[in-house]
Amino acid sequence: xxxxxxxxxxxxxxxxxxxxxxxAQDMNHNSMYWYRQDPGMGLRxxxxxxxxxxxxxxxxxxxxxxxxxxxxxxSLRLESAAPSxxxxxxxxxxxxxxxxxxxxxxxxxxxxxx
Amino acid sequence: xxxxxxxxxxxCAEGRAANLPCNHSTISxxxxxxxxxxxxxxxxxxxxxxxxxxxxxxMASLIITEDRKSSTLILPHATLRDTAVYYCIVLGxxxxxxxxxxxxxxxNP
Numbered sequence: 001x002x003x004x005x006x007x008x009x010x011x012x013x014x015x016x017x018x019x020x021x022x023x024a025q026d027m028n029h030n031s032m033y034w035y036r037q038d039p040g041m042g043l044r045x046x047x048x049x050x051x052x053x054x055x056x057x058x059x060x061x062x063x064x065x066x067x068x069x070x071x072x073x074x075s076l077r078l079e080s081a082a083p084s085x086x087x088x089x090x091x092x093x094x095x096x097x098x099x100x101x102x103x104x105x106x107x108x109x110x111x112x113x114x
Numbered sequence: 115x116x117x118x119x120x121x122x123x124x125x126c127a128e129g130r131a132a133n134l135p136c137n138h139s140t141i142s143x144x145x146x147x148x149x150x151x152x153x154x155x156x157x158x159x160x161x162x163x164x165x166x167x168x169x170x171x172x173m174a175s176l177i178i179t180e181d182r183k184s185s186t187l188i189l190p191h192a193t194l195r196d197t198a199v200y201y202c203i204v205l206g207x208x209x210x211x212x213x214x215x216x217x218x219x220x221x222n223p
Binding site for chain 1 (some may be wrong): 148150155156157158160163176201210211212213214215216
């Protein structure tokens, strides 16, 4: 059981470049989430997917798009990266559709935009 | 959604109990209290959650006051590996976790 996996682990982008962060879970969970964490701060929710085929905005969605490809996979896309998007990105999943079960987090993707 | 207040940092001696407080005075009757921790830039890890009654699992105990305005996470025998940022979160009506800055617990040898 790998749990929640994220790729890549590290990425450096130039301003204006695009990229997709990948997330997969093997726990048959319904809900998946994308968070970002800036230095010295708590996590902030970017987007979430309560079930396959649905996505909703979180606290800080601007500049991002998401795709719930299937029940296992939830990707986060930066169409035109900006230095303000330099952060650590965490993906998480949980069993329930409402998010009231414990969330399992991936190891994170460390993104630097220059 | 109810906000939480936690101390910025705490120290604990290895082998002793670590008691981490959290205030959530605006919590509603059906809102759960969750605790997560984050060890050195890893992904957060779920610890425990509760509604009204005290809860215990293999990692920790959660004591919630009778009026539910505050709670305490107890790590009974802290080890160096318990050094982490601990987040107290009230799960709001939208069922989304809102992470504050948490408490940095440092366990000293």
